[in-house]
Amino acid sequence: MSAAAEPVLAAPVIAHRPWWRRTPVRVGLVVATMWLSYRALRGEYPWPASLSWNGLQFRLDDFQVWLIEQRSAEDKGLVFTIFDGFRLLVDDLVAWFDRFFLWLTWPGVTAIAALSVWRLGGLRAGLAVLAAFAAYALSGLWAESMETFALMIVAVGLSLLVGFPLGIAAGRSERFNRALTPLLDAAQIVPAFAYLMPVVLLFSVGYAAAVVATMVYAIPPAVRIAALGVRQVPTNTVEAAASLGATRRQMLGKVQLPLARRMLLLAVNQTILFALSMVVIAGLIGGGGLGAVVNSGISSNPALAILAGFVIVVMAIALDRSTEAIAERTDPTRRHLDSRHLGSVGRRSLRLRTAGVAVVGTLAVVVSKLAGAGGVYPLEAGDPLREVTLQGWVLARIQSVLDFVQDPTSWVFQITEPTANFILQKLLLPLQAFLVEGPWFVTLGGLVLVALIVSGPRPALTVLVMLGLIGVSGVWGLAMDTLSQVLVATLMAVLIGVGIGVAASESRFVSRAMRPVNDVLQTLPQLVYIVPFIYLMPVSIVPGIIAGVLYAFPVVVRLVERGINDVAPQSVEAAAAFGATRRQVLTKVKIPLAGDAIMLGVNQGIIMVLAVVVIGGLVGSGGLGYEVAQGLVRGYFGQGVIASFAILALGIALDRVTQGTRRARRESTER
Numbered sequence: 107m108s109a110a111a112e113p114v115l116a117a118p119v120i121a122h123r124p125w126w127r128r129t130p131v132r133v134g135l136v137v138a139t140m141w142l143s144y145r146a147l148r149g150e151y152p153w154p155a156s157l158s159w160n161g162l163q164f165r166l167d168d169f170q171v172w173l174i175e176q177r178s179a180e181d182k183g184l185v186f187t188i189f190d191g192f193r194l195l196v197d198d199l200v201a202w203f204d205r206f207f208l209w210l211t212w213p214g215v216t217a218i219a220a221l222s223v224w225r226l227g228g229l230r231a232g233l234a235v236l237a238a239f240a241a242y243a244l245s246g247l248w249a250e251s252m253e254t255f256a257l258m259i260v261a262v263g264l265s266l267l268v269g270f271p272l273g274i275a276a277g278r279s280e281r282f283n284r285a286l287t288p289l290l291d292a293a294q295i296v297p298a299f300a301y302l303m304p305v306v307l308l309f310s311v312g313y314a315a316a317v318v319a320t321m322v323y324a325i326p327p328a329v330r331i332a333a334l335g336v337r338q339v340p341t342n343t344v345e346a347a348a349s350l351g352a353t354r355r356q357m358l359g360k361v362q363l364p365l366a367r368r369m370l371l372l373a374v375n376q377t378i379l380f381a382l383s384m385v386v387i388a389g390l391i392g393g394g395g396l397g398a399v400v401n402s403g404i405s406s407n408p409a410l411a412i413l414a415g416f417v418i419v420v421m422a423i424a425l426d427r428s429t430e431a432i433a434e435r436t437d438p439t440r441r442h443l444d445s446r447h448l449g450s451v452g453r454r455s456l457r458l459r460t461a462g463v464a465v466v467g468t469l470a471v472v473v474s475k476l477a478g479a480g481g482v483y484p485l486e487a488g489d490p491l492r493e494v495t496l497q498g499w500v501l502a503r504i505q506s507v508l509d510f511v512q513d514p515t516s517w518v519f520q521i522t523e524p525t526a527n528f529i530l531q532k533l534l535l536p537l538q539a540f541l542v543e544g545p546w547f548v549t550l551g552g553l554v555l556v557a558l559i560v561s562g563p564r565p566a567l568t569v570l571v572m573l574g575l576i577g578v579s580g581v582w583g584l585a586m587d588t589l590s591q592v593l594v595a596t597l598m599a600v601l602i603g604v605g606i607g608v609a610a611s612e613s614r615f616v617s618r619a620m621r622p623v624n625d626v627l628q629t630l631p632q633l634v635y636i637v638p639f640i641y642l643m644p645v646s647i648v649p650g651i652i653a654g655v656l657y658a659f660p661v662v663v664r665l666v667e668r669g670i671n672d673v674a675p676q677s678v679e680a681a682a683a684f685g686a687t688r689r690q691v692l693t694k695v696k697i698p699l700a701g702d703a704i705m706l707g708v709n710q711g712i713i714m715v716l717a718v719v720v721i722g723g724l725v726g727s728g729g730l731g732y733e734v735a736q737g738l739v740r741g742y743f744g745q746g747v748i749a750s751f752a753i754l755a756l757g758i759a760l761d762r763v764t765q766g767t768r769r770a771r772r773e774s775t776e777r
Contacts (some may be wrong), residue, residue, distance in 0.1 A: 110463040132559045144544035151545035153582035157170045162579065166744035173307060193314035194236075196260060200313040203256035212243050213250070214471030221463040227431030241243030245417050246497025247396065254395030254421070254480050256386055259319040261381045266374065269325045273332025274358070284335060290326040297717040298323050298387050298632075300753040303746040306391050306738070316393030320384040327376040334368025336362050362687040371433035371681075378429060382422050384413075386633035387721065390738055396421075401634065404725065407503040408641060413497075415634040422630060444714070470628070518642070529651060533594045541586035546577065549586070557763045565762035572759040581730065581752045588719065588729035589756065595654035595715045602655065602709055603662025607707070610663060611670035612692065622710050623757060624660040632657060632718050640725050652720020654715040661714060662707040669703020670696045709764035716760060720753055730756070 177186045201600050207215055216239040224232025242251035276283035301322055309315040347361045363370070389397025396414045403411025444724050511518045541549060550573055558566035576585045610617040635653035673696045681695045697704070723731025730749045737746020 118312050129559055130406035133556055136552050136555045136559070137469070140544060140548055141540065143548040145538050146547045147548075148539075149543045149726075151547065153546045153577045157577060159578050159581040160580075163744035166288045166740075166747050170307060170743040177310075183351075185237075188455045191307055193309050195319050196264075196314040197312055197424060199260045201257045201258055204253050207252040207255060208249065210471050212239075212248050213474040214467070215239065216243070216669025217470035218467035221467055223432070223461060224430045224453065225463045227435055231428045231556060234424050238420050242417060244497075245413055245500065247399065247414060247417050250394075250396050250399050250414070251417060251421065254397070256520055257316060257320075257385070257388065257393055257395055258378070258381055260313075261317045261324065261384075262378055262508045264317065265321050265324040265377050265381065266328055268321070269373070269377065270332050272325075273329040274363075276333035277336025278358075278362075279371070282596075284663045286329065290329060291761075292758075293322055293326045294739075295713055295757045296754050297720050298384055299702060299717075299731060300724070300750040300757070302391055303737055303743060303750050304733065307743065311392035312562060314391065315391045316384075316388035319388055319391065321725075323384050324377045324380040327380055328373045330370055330521045331373035331376060332366075335366030335373070341366045357446070368433055371429065375433060377431035378425050379422060382418070383631040384427065386631050390735075400637065401724070404637065404640065407501075408502045408508060408637075411509075411637055412504050413500060414753045418634055419626075419630055423626065423701075428627075442598065463563065464484045473558070511642055526648040529594070531650055533597075534590060534647065534651070537594060538587055538590040542583050543644035546582060550574070557759075561763055567763045569759045572755040573630065576752045576755050579748050580753055581733070581748055584730050584749065585752050585756055586734060588716075589733065589755070590717050591651055591719045591722070591727065591729060592654070592712065592760070595651045595719060596649075596658070596708070596712045597670065599658040599711045599715060600662055602705065603659040603707060603711065604666050605660070606669065606727075607663040607666025607671050608697070610667040610691070611696070612661070612688075617667065620663060624663060625657055627660045630657075633721055633724070635718060636722060636725060645721070647727045648724055650719050650727040653722065654718040657718045658711040658714040661710045665703045665707035665710065669700035669706075672703070673699045689776075712760050712764055713757065716753075716757055747763070 171376055176182060177190070182190065210218070216236065219239055220232050220236035223235045242248050272286065276286050292442045298319060302319055305315050305319045306323075317425070343361060343365065344357065347357055352360065385393065385395065386397040386400050389395065389399075389401045397420050399414035400411050400418070403409075403414060510516050511522070513519060514523075550570075553573060554566050554570045557569040573585075576582060606616070606620060610620050632653075635656050636649050639649035643652060670692075677695055677699060679689055681691045686694065720731035720734065722731070723729065723733070725737040726732065730753050733749035734746050734753070736742055737744075737749065
């Protein structure tokens with residue numbers, strides 16, 4: 107066929123809507139209506155008691171009493187027999203690992219860990235682990251660090267034991283994957299604070315409750331990444347194995363799992379990091395270790411809380427780097443090339459190196475035991491000499507820094523105090539009053555209309571149901587208080603994240619400079635973000651907001667940078683050919699076409715902000731998080747469960763509202 111006879115494809119026609127039908131304008135009209143109603147009827151129409159479930163808290167408290175009686179009865183029944191059996195098993199496992207690490211002595215554990223990582227992940231990873239274990243010892247928190255490691259081993263092991271089979275099944279069956287996805291979404295949307303109370307009720311306070319709470323948070327990444335690894339195995343490889351008569355079991359064991367090994371190790375990496383992010387929270391429910399030190403130190407010994415937080419950060423970075431290095435070094439393709447080039451001498455050297463690691467690790471333990479090195483370094487907890495060791499010196503230095511930043515005459519205070527007051531007085535309090543004191547029916551209707559405009563009918567219906575359930579539960583004001591904190595923190599995180607993400611996409615220098623910052627911020631446990639700002643920001647409600655911003659904006663940066671970089675080169679070249687400047691290409695082409703990635707960043711950012719803001723209840727930030735914290739600390743089960751349920755409902759509503767990415771991209775194109 108000649109070129110002239112080829113069909114000509116018509117260019118897509120974009121229907122431009124009038125300005126008054128565009129999303130920002132319609133959302134602005136809804137918000138303006140809510141504002142006028144708030145100004146006219148401020149404080150006159152709180153959520154009515156007639157629409158609340160009166161006595162729900164007392165019913166839940168009675169239910170708690172019944173469950174405790176059932177659990178302590180001689181004839182517990184099948185359900186509590188299973189729960190108690192699991193609790194005892196987990197408690198014994200964690201306690202055994204803890205005793206085993208202390209028996210190995212601190213030199214023995216350090217040598218075994220560093221040499222093992224050096225053998226599997228390389229010299230740099232081994233040195234990182236060596237430095238991390240030295241930090242555990244020199245900080246004087248060796249026993250607490252080993253207790254945290256024991257908890258991590260059990261929690262991660264059980265998470266992988268559950269997550270890997272589910273992930274493999276989801277990777278091999280699309281139907282099973284679709285059925286499992288809503289459960290994984292719910293587990294990742296719900297902040298960890300929301301399910302602490304039910305876990306404590308079923309498993310009591312202790313290691314088992316901490317492990318179960320960690321598993322709920324850590325299993326979803328294991329499932330998702332394992333499923334992705336199985337699905338990414340080349341189709342032609344699978345078909346070739348099938349044509350040679352491989353059974354499903356042989357296909358899995360000989361083809362899919364070996365080729366998905368790197369992704370499976372990445373799943374291990376992410377599961378470890380997700381589990382470690384729960385360490386501090388698990389300390390609230392008897393997890394012990396570094397988390398307990400942080401939680402107790404916040405109110406009694408802030409210097410010790412910061413030191414323990416630093417040790418957790420070191421642990422997170424070391425585990426992240428070592429597992430990533432091991433995944434890289436054990437990649438099947440790389441191993442194949444290495445074995446092909448090493449030859450018999452090289453392979454013999456690797457075997458000797460492995461044997462050497464085992465021998466040196468054993469010698470380190472034996473020598474340490476003979477030399478009388480104890481399980482705890484440098485001194486046992488409670489020893490008066492502990493205060494004059496390196497730990498005492500470090501704590502004194504930390505306390506001097508805290509005294510300096512809290513001194514009203516210091517230059518740091520002159521920055522942090524006005525910043526905190528601006529966030530509180532100009533952003534948070536006005537929005538809080540707007541949502542809490544406005545007529546409940548106007549606030550409810552306005553939020554549902556915003557969801558309808560941004561995301562469509564189904565998310566709007568979800569928001570209506572979730573907010574209605576919050577109101578019926580009797581915590582409407584507390585939920586609106588939490589929502590105001592989340593919206594302020596999300597606004598700050600999105601503004602910072604989008605700005606840096608755009609700059610990183612346009613500048614290689616900015617991209618490289620932000621990469622280690624993003625890596626570190628995404629590695630830290632959630633409560634660790636809050637601890638320094640408790641003392642930097644004199645206003646108690648602000649630390650949770652700042653911590654939420656720091657926790658969320660790296661994700662926004664990564665998604666925005668990736669979305670802009672993934673814009674089709676043809677679109678950029680076409681705009682440049684028509685004479686568009688670099689700024690015009692960025693604002694008129696790249697950013698609109700990256701609308702999906704930007705909206706995904708907003709979605710992920712707002713969920714991550716919610717997870718941190720509710721934890722701010724531990725330090726008096728108010729809202730639903732404070733109710734959960736009080737329920738945990740004082741044993742108010744009904745109060746804690748209602749607040750936990752409201753956090754769950756709020757998380758689902760926020761997630762559904764911010765999932766209207768296609769609509770956002772369409773509106774960006776029309777503009």
